[in-house]
Amino acid sequence: MESSQDRVPETSDPEAFDIERIGEDVPLLEGMRTTRAIRRLRPDPVPPALIRKVCEAATFAPSGGNRQPWHFIAVTDAERRAWVAERYRKIFLRYIEPAVEAARAPGFPEAKRRMQRAAIHLAEHLHEVPVHLFVAGYQRRGEPQLQALFPAVQNLLLACRAVGLGASLTTLHRSFGAECDAHLGLPPEIPTCALIPIGWPLGRYGRPPRKPVDECLHWERFQG
Numbered sequence: 633m634e635s636s637q638d639r640v641p642e643t644s645d646p647e648a649f650d651i652e653r654i655g656e657d658v659p660l661l662e663g664m665r666t667t668r669a670i671r672r673l674r675p676d677p678v679p680p681a682l683i684r685k686v687c688e689a690a691t692f693a694p695s696g697g698n699r700q701p702w703h704f705i706a707v708t709d710a711e712r713r714a715w716v717a718e719r720y721r722k723i724f725l726r727y728i729e730p731a732v733e734a735a736r737a738p739g740f741p742e743a744k745r746r747m748q749r750a751a752i753h754l755a756e757h758l759h760e761v762p763v764h765l766f767v768a769g770y771q772r773r774g775e776p777q778l779q780a781l782f783p784a785v786q787n788l789l790l791a792c793r794a795v796g797l798g799a800s801l802t803t804l805h806r807s808f809g810a811e812c813d814a815h816l817g818l819p820p821e822i823p824t825c826a827l828i829p830i831g832w833p834l835g836r837y838g839r840p841p842r843k844p845v846d847e848c849l850h851w852e853r854f855q856g
């Protein structure tokens with residue numbers, strides 16, 4: 633089944649979007665099954681109202697005691713994006729090197745090779761991605777409330793899928809987390825947990841490869 637949002641909008645003209653209606657017609661379960669890491673993105677700008685819409689969807693996530701510790705920092709300024717991208721790229725390319733080496737082996741799964749290429753593409757083009765959306769949250773008892781932030785992150789990814797934006801969840805910026813948080817003007821007690829690069833996808837959505845549910849669903853007791 634294809635909904636209207638399987639098609640990527642042809643234009644990035646903000647006037648062309650009906651922000652109220654866009655994404656509202658994607659069936660929930662179909663949206664979940666077709667939300668995947670979209671790392672190849674166009675550099676065209678994204679209307680701020682659309683970023684606001686996906687962040688609003690994120691705020692409907694659950695959180696312990698309904699404390700809602702999240703903050704969303706949308707970075708669109710080219711210099712500020714370049715600052716993050718330069719650090720991300722250096723660390724990511726070093727991090728992925730052994731995996732790239734392993735992928736040269738004959739018989740290495742092609743799907744994994746594709747994923748590597750897409751992740752490398754993102755690292756090399758992060759400065760061009762129009763929105764760097766950081767998710768941060770205040771700490772509780774000196775600990776980041778990650779359990780409360782990741783449901784919001786997933787809502788955000790689903791909302792991006794619904795409105796036709798490409799997005800992926802990344803955490804690599806945590807390797808330079810304190811420096812990055814300071815760069816974003818965040819105090820130490822509100823650290824970021826995720827960087828979600830958002831833009832219009834170059835490709836299409838589709839079902840990501842996943843193992844069959846019956847391999848991971850157990851009734852009554854774990855069947856090893």
Ligand SMILES: Cc1cc2nc3c(=O)[nH]c(=O)nc-3n(C[C@H](O)[C@H](O)[C@H](O)COP(=O)(O)O)c2cc1C
Binds near residue numbers: 667670754802803
């Ligand atoms: C906690 C977490 C951290 C991740 N960090 C990164 C990252 O730093 N860079 C990146 O390119 N992808 C990152 N990913 C994305 C995963 O690689 C991606 O979700 C996975 O390959 C499945 O992709 P698919 O949904 O397109 O199949 C992260 C995912 C999770 C859940």
